[in-house]
Amino acid sequence: MSIGTITVLMFGGLIVLLLLGLPLAFATGLIGVAFTVGLFGLDGLQLVASRIFTFMNEYVLVSVPMFILMASVLERSGVAKDLFSAMRVWAGRLPGGLAIQTMVAATLMGAMTGIIGGEIVLLGLVALPQMLRLGYDRRLAIGTICAGGSLGSMIPPSIVLVIYGLTVNVPVGELFTAALLPGLVLSAAYMAYIFVRCRLDPTMGPPAPDSETSMPLLVKLRLLSSLALPLLVVLMVLGTIYLGIASVTEAAAMGVVGTLAAAAARGELRWVVVRDAARQTLTTCGMLLWLSFGATAMIGVYNLAGGPAFVRDLITGLALPPLGIVLVMMAVLAVLGCIMDWVGICLLAMPIFVPIVTGLGYSPVWFGVLFCLNMQISYLSPPFGPAAFYLKGVAPPDISLAEIFSSVWPFIALQAVVLVLVVAFPELALYLPRLAGGS
Numbered sequence: 001m002s003i004g005t006i007t008v009l010m011f012g013g014l015i016v017l018l019l020l021g022l023p024l025a026f027a028t029g030l031i032g033v034a035f036t037v038g039l040f041g042l043d044g045l046q047l048v049a050s051r052i053f054t055f056m057n058e059y060v061l062v063s064v065p066m067f068i069l070m071a072s073v074l075e076r077s078g079v080a081k082d083l084f085s086a087m088r089v090w091a092g093r094l095p096g097g098l099a100i101q102t103m104v105a106a107t108l109m110g111a112m113t114g115i116i117g118g119e120i121v122l123l124g125l126v127a128l129p130q131m132l133r134l135g136y137d138r139r140l141a142i143g144t145i146c147a148g149g150s151l152g153s154m155i156p157p158s159i160v161l162v163i164y165g166l167t168v169n170v171p172v173g174e175l176f177t178a179a180l181l182p183g184l185v186l187s188a189a190y191m192a193y194i195f196v197r198c199r200l201d202p203t204m205g206p207p208a209p210d211s212e213t214s215m216p217l218l219v220k221l222r223l224l225s226s227l228a229l230p231l232l233v234v235l236m237v238l239g240t241i242y243l244g245i246a247s248v249t250e251a252a253a254m255g256v257v258g259t260l261a262a263a264a265a266r267g268e269l270r271w272v273v274v275r276d277a278a279r280q281t282l283t284t285c286g287m288l289l290w291l292s293f294g295a296t297a298m299i300g301v302y303n304l305a306g307g308p309a310f311v312r313d314l315i316t317g318l319a320l321p322p323l324g325i326v327l328v329m330m331a332v333l334a335v336l337g338c339i340m341d342w343v344g345i346c347l348l349a350m351p352i353f354v355p356i357v358t359g360l361g362y363s364p365v366w367f368g369v370l371f372c373l374n375m376q377i378s379y380l381s382p383p384f385g386p387a388a389f390y391l392k393g394v395a396p397p398d399i400s401l402a403e404i405f406s407s408v409w410p411f412i413a414l415q416a417v418v419l420v421l422v423v424a425f426p427e428l429a430l431y432l433p434r435l436a437g438g439s
Contacts, residue, residue, distance in 0.1 A: 001039075003310040010035060010302060024344045025290035032297030039305060051300040052293055058166050059249055065285045066252030067157055070233070070259045071113035072277035075122060077263035079229055096198030096205030098134060099144045100191050102127040106148030107187045108227075110155040111234045112255075120149030120390040128395065137204040139407035140197065142399065146387040147190055147411035150379040153342075154372055155183035157237055157252065163288075163346050164368045168354040172248045173241050177436055178365045178429045179372055182422050186376070189414045229262040242436070288343060295347030303351065312356050322360040326367075326423065329353050330374055337378025341386075345378075346371070366422075369429040373419040380408040380415070 010031055017027035036044040055061075094100065102123060109119050123145045131141035153160045156176035165172035198205030236258040240246040246254060263269040302308075315325055336345045350371065357367045379387045388404040395404070422428050 003306045006035070006039075006302070006305050007307060007310060010298070014298075018339075023290075024341060025287070025294040027294070028291075028298040028344070028348070029294030032294065032299075032301050035305075036297070036301045039301065044301070044304075047304065048297045048300055052296050055166065055292060055296050056289075060162065060172050060247070061166060063157075063172070063249045063252035064159060064162055064288065065281050066249070066256050067113070067159055067162070068284050069277055069281045070237075070252070070255045071118055071152075072280045073256070073259045073263055073273065074109075074112055074233070075118040076273045076277055077259070077268040078266060079233075079259070079262050079268075082229075082266075094195075094207065095202055096136075096140075096194040097207055098127070098131055099136065099140060099194045099198070099205055102131070102144055103148045103187060103191050103194065106151055107155060107184070108230055108234070110152035110183070111157075111238060112230055112259075113152045119152050120145060120387055121394050123149050124391045124394040128391075131205075132396070135203070135206050138399070138403070140194065140204050142391065142395075142404055142407035143411045144190070144194065146380055146385075146391055146404065146408050147414075148187075149390070150376055150387050151183065151187055153379065154179060154186060154376055156180055156241075157248070157255070158372065160342060160346070160372050160375055161368060162248070163343060164350060164371060167346055167350045168364055168368075170364050170368060174365055174433050174436075175368050176238070176241060176248070177432045179369050181432055182369055182373065182418065182428055185421070185428065186373070186415065186418045189418055190411065193410065193414055229265060233258040233262060291341070291343045292347060295344060299348060299351050308352050308355060311352050312359070315356055316359075322362070323423070325360065326357065326362065326370070329357070330370065330419065330423070333371065333374045334377060334381075337375060338381055338384065342375040342378060345375070363426070363430060365433060366426045366429045369422060370419065373415065373422060377412055377415045377419070380412050 013031050014027055017030065018024065022030070032048060033045065036048055040047070105127075106119060106123060109122075113119060128141055128145050131144070132138065152158070156179055158176070158179060161175040161179055162172050164170070165175050194205065233255060237251050237255040240251045240254055241248060260269060263273065315328065318325060318328065320328065333345060333349065336349065354364050354367060358364055379385055382388070382405045385405065385408070388401060388408070391404055392399070392401050
């Protein structure tokens with residue numbers, strides 16, 4: 001059987017199983033085991049087990065449950081809610097001020113959590129009603145929540161970058177450093193868009209009334225002190241990584257300690273908070289691990305069958321310059337992002353794409369930032385953009401899923417613009433790693 005036929009059968013079979021409703025983890029696992037036995041016999045299953053063991057034996061993988069636990073405790077302890085309250089009082093008479101401050105709070109929360117879901121739910125419960133009460137344009141408010149709440153997967157510490165680094169053997173700390181500047185550029189682009197839209201049409205984001213913003217400076221400073229605990233968590237995680245004090249795994253553990261300390265300082269460190277956070281961590285990690293098992297098995301047998309060489313020859317055979325090939329990969333990832341979860345895309349596509357990218361002379365760190373930006377688009381894009389479904393779960397009943405998806409298109413366009421900027425100017429992603437002594 002030729003490798004072209006194997007490719008069609010494997011990935012065609014995957015699409016069929018997904019359309020039949022089989023979870024991605026079991027679909028990839030089933031195809032991986034079936035093709036392993038069919039091509040290499042029962043003894044080939046030992047290769048699958050060995051590949052899975054190698055992936056699971058990576059020390060940095062321990063950081064994943066730590067970051068998820070940190071996000072879960074932050075979500076339940078009220079630290080993130082205090083962060084939003086502290087930022088809201090400084091919006092003042094700025095056009096679209098509350099939406100801009102919501103984006104600032106979302107950026108800081110992204111630097112504390114590294115995952116989406118909890119941020120969108122929290123902002124949907126706290127910020128969305130406030131913007132709607134003040135008469136904000138519904139689509140602007142909805143788009144702000146979805147786009148801002150998704151920043152946690154772009155701004156370090158990002159679970160997306162951790163899984164990418166593990167999949168293609170790239171230092172996660174270097175990925176964190178590389179993603180910082182593009183993540184901040186994306187956040188700044190969101191805020192600039194909100195400001196310009198509300199400046200041109202003040203009815204889209206009317207300022208808060210004086211009764212809510214006119215308060216003594218001492219009171220504002222007291223509310224601003226609520227930023228101390230979140231910033232302490234950020235410092236304990238990112239500060240220790242960037243200063244070379246701790247590895248990513250050690251910094252993740254420090255983040256959990258800092259989060260628990262912040263919850264205790266607020267008097268919120270109760271058994272129910274710890275129990276629910278631990279339960280969410282186990283559930284999320286279980287999903288990630290099963291996806292890893294299945295995708296590792298499928299890609300392992302595909303590699304043994306000569307798949308990477310086939311895809312490399314197919315892509316490099318295109319009459320395109322190297323940068324054009326990268327753009328083709330971005331287009332493929334964008335299409336996959338409309339139908340698959342980012343974990344599956346990373347585990348299935350990156351072992352094939354990254355060797356091609358490095359063979360073309362590009363940095364895998366730079367490509368990791370491009371992948372992360374591409375997944376930002378997938379979080380918002382229909383028909384399965386998870387950000388929309390997270391918000392729908394907590395939004396007022398009169399906000400439909402169709403309205404949520406129609407509200408995010410300007411922010412998807414901004415994501416695409418930043419993606420093109422990082423493609424055209426790789427130094428946006430590579431400057432800080434080089435400054436820090438990386439590759």
